[in-house]
Amino acid sequence: MHNLLGSLPHHTLRDLAKKYGPFMYLKFGQVPTIVVSSQEFAKEVMRTHDAIFASRPKTLYTQIILYSNSDIAFAPYGEYWRQLRKLCMQELLSIARVQSFRHIREEEMNNLMEWIASNDGKVINLSEKIQSSSYGITSRSAFGKKSKDHEEIISIVEESIKLASGFEITDFFPSLSFLALISHSKSRLESVKQRAERIIENIIQEHKDKNIKGGESGIHEDFVDVLLKFHNKDDDDLGFSLTSDNVKAVIWDIFTAGTETSATIVDWAMAEMIRNPRVMKKAQEEVRQVFNKKGMVDEAGISDLKYLKSIVKETLRLHPSSPLLLPRESREKCVINGYEIPKKTRIIVNAWAIGRDPKYWIEPESFMPERFLDSNIDFKGNNFEYIPFGAGRRICPGMSFGLINVELPLAFLLYHFDWKLPKEIMSHEDFDMTELFGISVKRKDHLNLIPMAYYDVSSVERSERE
Ligand code: HEM
Numbered sequence: 249m250h251n252l253l254g255s256l257p258h259h260t261l262r263d264l265a266k267k268y269g270p271f272m273y274l275k276f277g278q279v280p281t282i283v284v285s286s287q288e289f290a291k292e293v294m295r296t297h298d299a300i301f302a303s304r305p306k307t308l309y310t311q312i313i314l315y316s317n318s319d320i321a322f323a324p325y326g327e328y329w330r331q332l333r334k335l336c337m338q339e340l341l342s343i344a345r346v347q348s349f350r351h352i353r354e355e356e357m358n359n360l361m362e363w364i365a366s367n368d369g370k371v372i373n374l375s376e377k378i379q380s381s382s383y384g385i386t387s388r389s390a391f392g393k394k395s396k397d398h399e400e401i402i403s404i405v406e407e408s409i410k411l412a413s414g415f416e417i418t419d420f421f422p423s424l425s426f427l428a429l430i431s432h433s434k435s436r437l438e439s440v441k442q443r444a445e446r447i448i449e450n451i452i453q454e455h456k457d458k459n460i461k462g463g464e465s466g467i468h469e470d471f472v473d474v475l476l477k478f479h480n481k482d483d484d485d486l487g488f489s490l491t492s493d494n495v496k497a498v499i500w501d502i503f504t505a506g507t508e509t510s511a512t513i514v515d516w517a518m519a520e521m522i523r524n525p526r527v528m529k530k531a532q533e534e535v536r537q538v539f540n541k542k543g544m545v546d547e548a549g550i551s552d553l554k555y556l557k558s559i560v561k562e563t564l565r566l567h568p569s570s571p572l573l574l575p576r577e578s579r580e581k582c583v584i585n586g587y588e589i590p591k592k593t594r595i596i597v598n599a600w601a602i603g604r605d606p607k608y609w610i611e612p613e614s615f616m617p618e619r620f621l622d623s624n625i626d627f628k629g630n631n632f633e634y635i636p637f638g639a640g641r642r643i644c645p646g647m648s649f650g651l652i653n654v655e656l657p658l659a660f661l662l663y664h665f666d667w668k669l670p671k672e673i674m675s676h677e678d679f680d681m682t683e684l685f686g687i688s689v690k691r692k693d694h695l696n697l698i699p700m701a702y703y704d705v706s707s708v709e710r711s712e713r714e
Pocket residue numbers: 320321322333341501502505506507509510513568569570573574575635636637638639640641642643644645646647649650651654
């Protein structure tokens with residue numbers, strides 16, 4: 249199904265839905281598929297009948313890269329998925345855990361600001377820097393430190409996302425297993441997996457070595473240490489047991505789900521503000537008003553940034569990082585609105601199209617953060633016209649982790665710098681917003697911008713007086 253997404257982009261699916269309705273039944277090869285493009289049907293699938301649609305399909309991608317769907321995101325619905333998700337929530341993604349990583353985020357951001365300041369007035373590739381910091385934060389929070397193969401893992405994840413977004417014929421003829429043998433993607437997926445495996449095995453080995461030494465004093469147990477406690481447990485003391493492949497699949501999930509999503513949203517938010525200088529100005533005024541007294545950005549002030557939070561919400565509406573969420577698969581027969589949906593039907597929910605539907609949104613194509621300022625609509629899975637994190641049992645568990653990794657970088661970037669376009673781009677309106685389609689939707693171009701350091705004159709005057 250992953251691969252189907254590449255062949256039928258979210259905008260094509262929206263056009264088809266306009267013609268055939270918001271609950272569209274398609275048959276690709278042997279696989280019955282339903283595309284949902286309205287809040288009413290999204291609610292049917294993700295709330296009313298959520299338990300029936302709570303599984304995920306198996307594809308060539310998930311079998312090879314995700315060790316036969318043994319990660320969290322693609323694990324079939326059941327006890328293994330439930331335990332793994334619970335563990336991940338408790339040990340990495342709960343609000344308390346996310347708060348405990350605050351120093352990591354602030355440190356990574358201060359490093360990034362220093363680098364940008366050293367390039368004051370020059371064109372920089374901001375996209376690459378945002379992406380690299382996002383990987384740094386996730387690696388340090390979940391795996392204790394940055395991988396020494398930091399750049400390599402970024403390129404592997406990018407390659408795997410491209411592969412996940414391509415059309416794969418074998419996924420639509422599951423009974424014709426010989427197709428997998430002649431598939432061109434199979435060898436490419438295996439090569440990506442081998443490259444990733446080497447890095448992930450290094451991470452695991454480093455943790456095992458550290459644990460044999462009794463752990464370095466004062467160093468906290470991280471998420472990999474916790475996963476390893478469940479590695480090959482025969483006794484049922486801990487409730488469940490993980491094989492080496494399971495552990496690797498979960499680490500891969502954290503790398504991909506935890507980094508690309510946040511980095512892509514920061515990128516889109518900056519791009520939208522560059523195109524809308526009015527919004528950028530208002531956001532900078534807010535950020536500077538909140539942090540000028542301290543002369544620096546920190547996490548404590550983020551909750552006061554009402555306008556910035558609306559910018560993030562509006563960015564998630566127009567540019568959800570997973571426009572078609574993640575595919576689901578029905579576990580049994582179900583009837584919705586008089587239609588009988590057979591067992592093992594794949595479900596695609598077009599969150600991107602729902603977020604731009606004029607039935608639910610005024611001027612849906614315009615970037616207007618104000619629409620969220622005095623609104624009760626949130627992304628926690630209760631408002632089905634706005635589902636950038638999905639909804640129901642399979643809703644994104646990384647919401648708190650992901651959001652702060654978007655809000656904090658934006659606050660830093662807006663506080664410390666004014667942003668100018670390079671000379672060759674004539675005007676703000678000319679700024680190209682073309683999407684690069686895949687399972688996660690990025691901007692086609694990198695953000696090449698000129699930072700101009702901001703100095704708060706009043707704080708300089710204040711410190712001179714003191
Ligand atoms: C702002 C950033 C993020 C966005 C927009 C986002 C979005 C999503 C979406 C749309 C889904 C599919 C939900 C569904 O099928 O209904 C999902 C699932 C998931 N996300 Fe996120 N995500 C983000 C950040 C993160 C982070 C930081 C992590 C972990 C470090 C994470 C881990 C996961 C996992 C494990 C799943 C699968 C859940 C399951 O199947 O039970 N996500 N996310």
